[in-house]
Amino acid sequence: MATIAPTDLAPPPGATPEPSRKDIQLVITASSLGTIFEWYDFFIYGTLAASGIIGRTFFPAGNELVQTLAAWAVFAVGFGFRPLGAVLFGFLGDRLGRKYTFLVTITLMGLATAGVGLVPSAAAIGLAAPFIVIGLRILQGLALGGEYGGAAIYVAEHAGKGRSGYYTSFIQASVVGGFILSLIVVLVSKALMPPALWDAWGWRFPFVFSLLLLAVSLWMRLKLNESPVFREMKAAGQTARNPFTESFTYPGNLRRLFVALFGISAGLTVIWYTATFTVLSFLQTTMRVESTTAQLIVGAGATLSLGFFVFFGRLSDKVGRKTPIVLGYAMTLVLIFPLFYMMGSAANPQLSHAAHRAPVVVSGPACTYNPFAAKQVDECGELLDYFSKKGVAYTKARTPVTVVLIGQVRVADTSPAGLDAALAAAGYKLDKVVPNLRSIAVILFAIVAMGALSGMTYGPVAALLAEMFPPRIRYSSMSIPYHIGTGYFGGFLPVIGQYIVARTGNPYAGLWYTFGVVAMALVVTVVGLRESKPGMASAD
Numbered sequence: 203m204a205t206i207a208p209t210d211l212a213p214p215p216g217a218t219p220e221p222s223r224k225d226i227q228l229v230i231t232a233s234s235l236g237t238i239f240e241w242y243d244f245f246i247y248g249t250l251a252a253s254g255i256i257g258r259t260f261f262p263a264g265n266e267l268v269q270t271l272a273a274w275a276v277f278a279v280g281f282g283f284r285p286l287g288a289v290l291f292g293f294l295g296d297r298l299g300r301k302y303t304f305l306v307t308i309t310l311m312g313l314a315t316a317g318v319g320l321v322p323s324a325a326a327i328g329l330a331a332p333f334i335v336i337g338l339r340i341l342q343g344l345a346l347g348g349e350y351g352g353a354a355i356y357v358a359e360h361a362g363k364g365r366s367g368y369y370t371s372f373i374q375a376s377v378v379g380g381f382i383l384s385l386i387v388v389l390v391s392k393a394l395m396p397p398a399l400w401d402a403w404g405w406r407f408p409f410v411f412s413l414l415l416l417a418v419s420l421w422m423r424l425k426l427n428e429s430p431v432f433r434e435m436k437a438a439g440q441t442a443r444n445p446f447t448e449s450f451t452y453p454g455n456l457r458r459l460f461v462a463l464f465g466i467s468a469g470l471t472v473i474w475y476t477a478t479f480t481v482l483s484f485l486q487t488t489m490r491v492e493s494t495t496a497q498l499i500v501g502a503g504a505t506l507s508l509g510f511f512v513f514f515g516r517l518s519d520k521v522g523r524k525t526p527i528v529l530g531y532a533m534t535l536v537l538i539f540p541l542f543y544m545m546g547s548a549a550n551p552q553l554s555h556a557a558h559r560a561p562v563v564v565s566g567p568a569c570t571y572n573p574f575a576a577k578q579v580d581e582c583g584e585l586l587d588y589f590s591k592k593g594v595a596y597t598k599a600r601t602p603v604t605v606v607l608i609g610q611v612r613v614a615d616t617s618p619a620g621l622d623a624a625l626a627a628a629g630y631k632l633d634k635v636v637p638n639l640r641s642i643a644v645i646l647f648a649i650v651a652m653g654a655l656s657g658m659t660y661g662p663v664a665a666l667l668a669e670m671f672p673p674r675i676r677y678s679s680m681s682i683p684y685h686i687g688t689g690y691f692g693g694f695l696p697v698i699g700q701y702i703v704a705r706t707g708n709p710y711a712g713l714w715y716t717f718g719v720v721a722m723a724l725v726v727t728v729v730g731l732r733e734s735k736p737g738m739a740s741a742d
Contacts, residue, residue: 233376233423239312243415281343320409351685355680359668448674466683507652509657544644545645560608564585568580581604695716
């Protein structure tokens with residue numbers, strides 16, 4: 203299979219004057235800011251879902267665990283529609299141009315995000331509330347499906363030879379910037395409001411705030427010109443008639459799509475979401491860290507990690523795209539569990555020590571447990587439901603009668619009050635905690651390490667994907683596998699991980715989902731991606 207070289211990103215020599223330094227700075231700034239704002243819009247839901255507000259407001263099930271699972275399921279719905287957005291806006295981007303397509307996507311995203319903040323609660327309008335929120339998340343997913351590919355390709359097609367990885371790394375870092383901005387806006391809003399006001403309606407402000415971000419982004423992006431590569435193609439009459447169809451019929455492209463989906467997009471996405479949303483949820487729920495403290499720690503860790511995305515993007519211009527990605531995957535498989543164990547031990551040492559010193563064992567004849575059920579089918583299931591809601595690790599066993607052991611001691615009173623007392627006596631501290639400075643430093647180290655792994659796998663990817671596909675179908679061919687990979691493998695990570703934890707009673711069990719996806723991505727990338735020299739990669 204012929205390699206698609208970085209020179210395919212630029213028009214023929216002499217056809218179009220090379221953009222000036224000032225032009226490039228405007229291109230990177232406007233594209234990056236728009237990407238930050240767009241991902242802020244998408245991530246603000248996840249940031250608030252991790253704190254429980256979304257579940258309590260729109261999914262009143264009378265069960266905190268069910269509310270959390272429902273909120274994360276709707277989070278996944280937005281991701282699920284990203285591939286459809288990639289098809290729709292990829293078609294428009296390859297037919298009509300890069301610039302105007304991502305102007306449409308950011309407008310749609312901003313309006314949908316503000317809409318979430320204006321939806322009445324389920325207490326006010328009943329089941330209409332979750333259905334409206336689902337509809338707005340679908341619009342967000344469609345918009346995001348067209349945004350990332352447009353911004354990444356637009357920057358890549360302005361980059362000169364040997365600079366694509368560096369320039370597009372700012373787009374990659376901007377995705378993290380959107381997550382950081384969502385945390386900043388939430389934290390500042392909470393600081394400026396009494397807690398009762400924040401819980402009542404103040405949490406809606408970060409959603410409505412997206413209208414201001416939309417205005418700034420449109421103002422910046424309207425200053426941009428169309429991509430030089432697209433202008434050349436259009437002038438020569440070489441734009442694709444049907445980019446979606448050609449993405450699957452262009453010689454060799456099916457193999458490229460396969461590698462881009464299962465080798466690149468799936469792997470990098472689960473690493474990044476594990477380093478952000480999984481860490482945030484893990485600290486706030488499983489380890490009982492006070493919400494604002496957890497958000498500050500994760501926000502600081504993500505900020506300290508930003509440089510890795512630019513560093514590895516720039517490094518890929520020298521050593522190639524494949525090398526840092528493969529190393530990042532391999533190191534993730536080795537380090538993911540130790541890093542989370544490190545965070546857990548530092549975040550709430552008393553809870554961690556209690557779990558090791560006095561493990562909880564629940565046994566019974568069947569012990570059937572369904573985290574989504576309002577009522578469990580037997581007593582053992584009810585007990586498992588209790589411990590899952592508390593975030594207490596447990597193991598299951600089979601006995602003729604239902605028994606709870608905490609540290610080898612049988613609990614006589616298995617009512618909620620009796621179990622609360624038994625856990626407290628065994629040293630389980632289930633109140634919200636604020637780690638000391640030394641513990642915060644350890645948690646930050648683990649988060650930054652996860653951020654470095656994410657930077658290795660994510661930093662070079664915009665340039666890699668742009669180089670893998672021919673210009674006439676680049677927007678569609680890049681966006682479709684990227685958003686299927688991120689939409690399904692990444693978007694469903696929180697709900698799948700939370701479900702695994704709830705079913706197994708092991709707070710670290712959800713990480714096996716990340717481990718499995720990264721292992722698959724490593725194999726596909728090693729076998730399917732060829733790298734002949736720095737800046738040149740293709741599905742072999």
